[in-house]
Amino acid sequence: MCTDCRQQDVSRRRFIGTGAAGALVPLLNAAAWADKGADDVVCRAAWGAKPPSGKFKHHKIERVTIHHSGVVLAQNRDAPAALRGAQAYHQDSGFPDIAYHFMIDRHGHIYKGRPRWARGDTFTEYPTKGHLLLMCEGNFEEQDISSQQLASLCDVAAWATRLFDIPIGRIRGHRDYAATACPGEDLYRRLENGSIKKRVRRRNESGGINLEQLCGKKGKRLVHRIEMGTD
Numbered sequence: 001m002c003t004d005c006r007q008q009d010v011s012r013r014r015f016i017g018t019g020a021a022g023a024l025v026p027l028l029n030a031a032a033w034a035d036k037g038a039d040d041v042v043c044r045a046a047w048g049a050k051p052p053s054g055k056f057k058h059h060k061i062e063r064v065t066i067h068h069s070g071v072v073l074a075q076n077r078d079a080p081a082a083l084r085g086a087q088a089y090h091q092d093s094g095f096p097d098i099a100y101h102f103m104i105d106r107h108g109h110i111y112k113g114r115p116r117w118a119r120g121d122t123f124t125e126y127p128t129k130g131h132l133l134l135m136c137e138g139n140f141e142e143q144d145i146s147s148q149q150l151a152s153l154c155d156v157a158a159w160a161t162r163l164f165d166i167p168i169g170r171i172r173g174h175r176d177y178a179a180t181a182c183p184g185e186d187l188y189r190r191l192e193n194g195s196i197k198k199r200v201r202r203r204n205e206s207g208g209i210n211l212e213q214l215c216g217k218k219g220k221r222l223v224h225r226i227e228m229g230t231d
């Protein structure tokens with residue numbers, strides 16, 4: 001079980017209420033979703049992402065594919081540094097950017113990766129075209145996903161399936177496409193037993209969720225708190 005996140009305050013997630021299901025609106029259109037709920041997404045500048053180092057290939061999102069980092073994150077305060085390290089490693093390996101579109105830490109903070117219109121990258125053999133790649137920090141072969149992390153993962157998956165009109169059955173794990181343990185046993189079993197899909201469906205049936213970028217001073221302050229171990 002996650003032992004480093006039990007006492008954390010999760011009030012940062014702002015649930016403004018749930019309205020009736022409405023029309024789809026573009027990403028980060030906060031005003032149009034004001035009667036629903038929104039999660040903050042730490043913008044790239046706030047977590048210290050470098051600019052892309054190469055050209056992206058465009059794609060149209062048709063499925064959601066879930067990953068883990070494969071590394072046990074002993075302290076969640078190390079998450080932003082782990083992401084900076086992952087981006088550097090991916091860019092050194094020839095990818096234009098961190099491989100994923102969204103990353104989620106042990107406390108459920110969501111970070112923006114590469115643009116969603118950009119095809120993801122992989123060290124394994126599968127075509128990433130059409131896949132929205134979500135990555136949870138941790139190694140779920142060795143540890144359980146935390147409840148905050150799972151909640152944020154379901155939120156991002158709900159946002160994506162609704163916005164891009166993706167059937168719930170197309171929320172799958174990396175190992176469904178390639179020879180890998182990713183996203184680890186504890187996370188994969190929640191995909192297999194339908195519990196993630198159920199939460200995503202319920203979330204969308206109750207009005208959906210929006211993602212709002214947290215940038216500038218607010219974003220930097222949040223990352224500072226995460227790195228101090230206080231958020």
Ligand SMILES: [Zn+2]
Binds near residue numbers: 066067068174183
């Ligand atoms: Zn993976």
